[in-house]
Amino acid sequence: MWTFVLTLTLVLLLFLLLLLTCISRTRSGDEPPLDKGRVPWLGHALNFQRDAAKFLAEMKKKHGDIFTVCAAGHYITVLLDPNSYDAVLYDSDSLGYCGQKTLQMVFGLNLTNHNRAEEKRWMGQCFHGAKLESLSRSMYRNLQVLLGSAEMVHNLNEWKEDQLFNFCYSLLFKAGYLTLFGTEHNSSDRELATIYKEFRTFDGLIAKLARSALKSGEKRVANSVRKRLWDLLSPPMQSEIGAACSWQEDYRQYLEDSGVDKETQRRAMLLQLWITQCNAGPAAFWLLGFLLTHPQAMQAVQREMDSLQQQAPASELPYLDSQGSTPVFDSVLSETLRLTAAVLISREVKQDVMLNLADGRSFRLRRSDRVCLFPHLSPQMDPCIHQEPEKFKFDRFLNKDGTKKNDFFKGKSRLKYFTMPWGAGTNVCIGRDFATSTIKQFVFIVLTCFDVELSDPNSSMPPPNTVRCGFGMLQPKGDLNIRYKRKALL
Template sequence: MASWQIIVAGVVGVIVVSIVTNVLSQVLFRDPNKPPFVFYWIPWVGSAVSYGMDPYKFFEDNRKKFGDVYTFMLLGRKLTVALGPKGNDFVLNAKLNSVSAEDAYSHLTTPVFGKGVIYDCPNYRLMEQKKFAKGALTVRAFQSYVPLIVEEIRQFWFKSPEFFGGNSDRPSGRTDLSVALPQLTIFTASRTLQGKDIRAKFDESFADLYHDLDRGFTPVHFVFPNIPIPITFKRNAAQKKVSDTYMEVIRERRRTGDLSEFDLINTFMKDAVYKDGVRMSDREIANMQIGILMGGQHTSASTSTWAMLHLGADKEIQNALYEEQVAVCGENLPELTYENLQELPLLNSVIRETLRMHPPLHSLMRKIRSDIAIDGTRYVLPKGEYVLAAPGVPMIDPQYFKDPLTFRPRRWEETRNIINLNDSSEAAVISKGAKSPYLPFGAGRHRCIGEQFAYVQIGTILSNFVREFTWTLPPGSSVPTPDYSSMVTLPNKPCAIVWTRRRISEKK
């Protein structure tokens, strides 16, 4: 036998022995004090393929077999899923000494955001950082943001003829939302949250750098954060360049002393002093801007795209949104204001319904710091493993939402914040608490602080599109299925709309 044949036979033998050993260990050694385990054939890989292709199908298939609590293997990590409102509460409201988001995510996020912020610091520091950020998320700030967002939308239409006709006043066209809306949301978010000097950078190569940062959030980086491949090198270079750019802006603002705008950079420069008297460094402030803009842009781009697609498939709701604009703002449709947005219940129901059907994140993980028992069971989860909440599961569960897979914004007018009020199922109140069946922004200490800004940004974008255009999906197409290959759940391509400008007489 040739030497290469011996090597191949040896490798095959090792693989076979590993698989057999793995299977026997699952079949013969079951711990009654641990949740049921999802069977898998290939060691280390586990259920990565089925979970990665469609996590919601994976959750539901295994819930039918095991109930709301079970464990699966994901690329060498043991994750215990806890489904439903009780599962959300167990994971998202767990004590800090029991589970940790920082331990679960810091290896993935720190190379992208930078040192000293988000998950690269003790939890009490992150809680204070979130508090600092709220200074730029006030009603007064939102009132100033709406006209800036409107201005950005109009400039986007004018400067992007490939999307919406530009200055040609083209009466109709077709647009790929997967390209157009991520651009628009990052333009509007950077202008409002970070100021005109940062927004100006996005007309150059800055957006490409953010794209390189975004590509650092991949499943392979979750397991091997510093794997030596081209996208890792680009991620690292982009992080330094973007952080240095924010540093230049911070230095210039300190030089001029002009901190008058309501934006996050100014807020952190003025107020970011921790309770122990330590002030955030300028580098940490710069890194914080990366994390906030990436987090907000991803979720708003996703939600805006899904909303536009569903409205393209539902002409009745689209027309009702236009009529609501006229009724609230007046027949001549003057400039939209923050106060207008508060008086548009159908618009806000559209956003709410979109988030119900398409929450940006399908899984929220925590690493277990000390052995933790699951109430009502005999299960004890050991330190070093992971727990996973899936807030999107109850949001498409018929126990809580009638016809859950149907886009029906008016359900929010009917529920009065109580799901299945007149149904035989137990009523469930919609709230910000971790036991709520509706948690698109998470819950607990890590709940997203950007909910109000998201409604302002997305609401302003949708309002202006409804005023200017009518649109449908391309002939013969339907709302796309979700793409779960990235961190944020986006529509599969193609996700296009066919639009027509409203007649001038129609808008008066």
């Protein structure tokens, strides 16, 4: 009894101390504008969770390109000037990685003593050069097999109904799983469907997991599905459906050689499954959705694809890599990612430091605070950079002569960062070339080999689910009903 009372008293005292700290904090003259919100300690946490983009846009309008907000006891300095992003991205001395707590909450994974820099170097070798080419071609073959399956082409003369998000996510997940976590064409449809179903359940809860916002029933579901995925990705399962030479097994061996224990290896596989599979499906949904709802864009892409098809040998589908010469298609993809990629780049302030902005101003960041960049808001949705940023313009990233456009300005200043779907600097996505190749190849095969159309020609794109801001690609709040049928042999 006395132990319980003592524990409760200590918890209350700690909470009161945190509360007093939050109430007493004031802005010094050399710090960014401070907005603590109306509720002590909680601050702006709920607004941040509901719709980070809307909340931060309001804060930007109120305070400018840099400000500090309170959210659940944390003080977060948000920088929204893309010309100053390098000051955060490349300062590893004063600004450090702050994702370990999230890894623990979401994936049950403790990698505190793991060498992240060495792992990043290892990953870089896997997703560049000859190894990237091998993975991309394997993905291409797996997509061809899945899109040419009996389920997809059961009757050449009949239309098949589906929802676009499920269509894209399921096919790209299965092909990606076969490419990285198994070997080509070796998993049964039932096994792939099981893993995909469990993954989608987990993916649907990930934002709440990261923010400790799960309800009691959701907690049980999250813990259960996470355990099932650990089991499905463990060696016994892989020995039945995969080969020891898969990328997954190479990564497991790397962890083994690095001294990571078996249980941590098992849990790390779920992290890698989510990182490698959570963005391509949603990105393909938005890309195809924008094309289906914007006929002029679809016609321009189809013309480019027809030209590629004519250059290929008869009855052979061209292979597109991430560097292929497809300026129209690339512009459509860049515009899609500009509108729907919502990465949040976060650092922990390891020591008091002066942050020097591109316009000559300097602000002091306090030790133990966090500093965040939100490229979705700036530069991607900044009207000073992209005219009518909320609209889909398929040729936004094309010059008048049809070449790729790289020159974007804010005022008179040419921007280094005018869109950042893959992050930047030390925070850039290592697998971006593989992801780009995957998305392009999938959409190319679908549009070349299938007639695809909206079930209702008057359908419009669903709005994004803003709760997922900060977790990579946004997902839709709703879907698009489509129908498709085979028009050519794969």
